[in-house]
Amino acid sequence: MRLPLASLLLILLVACQSTAPSADAANAAPATPAAPAAPATAAPDSSQFEADIAAFEAEDSRVRRMPGAVVFVGSSSFRLWTTLNEDLPGIVAINRGYGGSRVYDSVHYADRIVTPYQPRAVVFYAGDNDLQEGRTPREVARDFAAFVERVRKAQPKLPVAFVSIKPSPVRAHLLPQVRAANALIREYAASQQVAYLDVYTPMLDAQGQPREELFVADRLHMNEKGYAIWTSVIGxxxxxL
Known part of the structure; x- marks a missing residue:
């Protein structure tokens, strides 16, 4: 049966309209491409301390390394402990504190400033610089665990002590993070035969705030009263041993 010409033309017109793009579709903006994935967090960079480490190595080349020594490694609280040998008589101490360092820096340099001495023990202090830079308590604890693993790879039974992160007046706003990091490290230490040496508690006043009289003018580094507390805990x- 033949369709009337008018009906045939109507069918063809409808078919053309259904396949042609609509005005709205033709004028629509192109689809927005998916946002690129955020770049991975950059690995911690310890290269800023290369000169300090090289200076330690230059000193080693001139001075006979002392067998049975205790290595003190970490940040400026050790670097500025100029009376270390007098405060801890009978202890052969090698001071490898370098200012501004974070926990992960000593992980990075452990094979150069700890392991070569084959020490009798290691005393470690760092963490407040990490928290000041925005690292989390869990990251600080994880980095310290990596340090212990690194130094015990060379000496499996090496005694290691962690000096708790101190409460500094200038960084009192970080006390919650300091407490959290100390608690995580204390828990880790108990499971790994690592000593946790608490200097945090005796450096607080009755209101739970840092004791101003233990610090020099910058309210970050300690005076002799502060180091007397450290001596009483570390000694x-x-x-x-």
């Missing part, structure tokens, strides 16, 4: 552990 008994060393003498008990």
């Amino acid at each position: 008994p552990w060393l003498r008990g």
Whole structure:
């Protein structure tokens, strides 16, 4: 049966309209491409301390390394402990504190400033610079665990002590993070035969705030009263080895 010409033309017109793009579709903006994935967080960079580490190595080349020594490694709280040998008599101390360092920096340099000495023990202090730069308590604890693993790879039974992160007046706003990091490291230490040396508690006043009289003018680094507390906490552990 033949369709009337008018009906045939109507069918063809409808078919053309259904296949042609609509005005709205033709004028629509192109689809927005998916946003690129955020770049991975950059790995911590310890290269800024290369000159400090090279200076330690130059000193080693001139001075006979002392067998049975205790290596003090970490940040400026050790670097500025100029009375270390007098405060801890009978302890052969190698001070490898370098200002501004973070926990992960000593992980990076452990094979150069700890392992070569084959020390009798290691005393470690760092963490407040990490928290100041925005690292989390869990990251600080994880980095310290990596340090212990690194130094014990060379000496499996090496005694290691962590000096708790101190409460500094200028960084009192970080006290919650300091407490959290100390608690995580204390828990880790108990499971790994690592000593946790608590200097945090005796450096607080009755209101739970940092004791101003223990610090120099910058309210970050300690005076002799502050170091006297550290001596009273670290000394008994060393003498008990």
